Amino acid sequence: MSSQNTWLLLIASLPTAQTAARMRLWRALKTVGAVALRDGVYLLPQAEGAAEALAAQADEIRAAGGEAWLLVAAPLDASEHGAWRQLFDRSAEYAELIDEVRVIDPSAWPSSQATRRMQALWRRHAQIVQTDHFPGESQRQSQAALETLQTALLRLTSPDEPHPREAAIEPLAIADHRGRTWATRARPWVDRLASAWLIRRCIDPEARFRWxxxxxxCKRSWLGFDFDGARFSHTPSRVTYETLLASFGLEADPALLRIGALVHFLDVGGVPVAQASGIEAALAGLREHLTDDDALLDAACAVFDGLRRALDKNPTENTA
Structure with a gap:
């Protein structure tokens, strides 16, 4: 959320011959959602990361032989704040996306393409959100339209996926869940593989899995996950992996939390994550090659182990 009363101005001047530098500047400022008040004068609400982003562009301009000044600004007339905010209105972009989503018939999408197309829509939404410094009802409506389409698509392509259920997350002790049998649906995919990896690595190292x-x-003595009626499954805001994180108090681990964002995106959509396509491709290749679910889990654990180590080494790396 941006400040409503403080603004940043970048005043830039580049040599006429620096066409490439002008294009880089334009692209960078478009990415952060800055508004051009006139040629060479750019406005951005002051928020976390905004000053750093503009300062980086100022350095680029100077390195290209130009001049740049970064200022904190405020209109003399307080009523102008509203007019400046209107410059950042993204409602038309959200409306265009909503109109496109509402005319889509998910049954017309080949199942082999549905995930990619859905992820492309979520990426477009995320790009708008990234430049939406004053989010409001349009953003919520866009999010809701995508979630509705995502749910309809999942019902068609994955009819056995668990239905989200309203339930409070009960804090559980890891020590009480050691040496147990854990059960889930056979031929596991991203959420079930990640959940099983989390169980094996962080909750129950002696876990036995039933597919x-x-x-x-599922027997009463087994701990079920990721199916309707399971002990651990989807909630309206969490996939099963995230439910396990919350249940066993593991959300303080940044790497595990970021893996949760990746699993959430690949399983039900939402905010795109940079590493998602690579992890998805690796798991898809393993799933196609390995017909034994225990062997598949062993191989998937190696993938998630590597991802966790990479995230531990780069705790501030952007994921979206």
Whole structure:
């Protein structure tokens, strides 16, 4: 959320011959959502990271032989704040995306393409959100339209996926869940593989896994996950992996939390994550090659182990 009363101005002047530098400046400022008041004068609400982003562009301008000044600004007439805010109105962009989403018939999408197309829509939404410094109802409506389409698509392509359920997350002790049998649906995909990895690495190192053709076959003594009626499954705001994180108090680990964002995006959509496409491709290749679910989990654990180490080494790396 941006400040409503403080603004940043970047005043820039580049040599006429620096066409490439002008294009880089334009692209960078468009990415952060800055508004051009006139040629060479750019406005941005002051918020976390805004000054750093503009300062970096000022350095680029000077390095290209130009001149740059970065200022804190405020209108003399307080009523002008509203007019400046209107310059950052993204409602038309959200409306265009909503109109496109509402005419989509998910049954017309080939299942092999549905995930990619849905992720492309979420990426467009994220790009608008990134430049929406004063989010409001339009952003919420856009998010809701995408979630509705995502749900309809999941019902068609993955009818056995668990339905989100309203339930409070009960804090659980890891020590009480050691040496247990954990059960989920066979031929696991991203959420089930990540959940099983989390169980094995952080909750129950001695876990035994059962892969079920039907969740109804889960015995009372087993701990079920990621199917309707399971002990651990989806909630309206969490996929199963994230439910496990919250249940066992693991959300303080930044790397585990960021893996949760990746799993959430790949499983049900939402905010795009930079590493998602690579992890998805690796897991898809393993799943196609390995027909034994235990072997698949062992191989997937190596993928998530590597991802966790990479995230531990780069704790501030952007994921979106």
């Amino acid at each position: 079920l053709a039907d969740g109804a076959a």
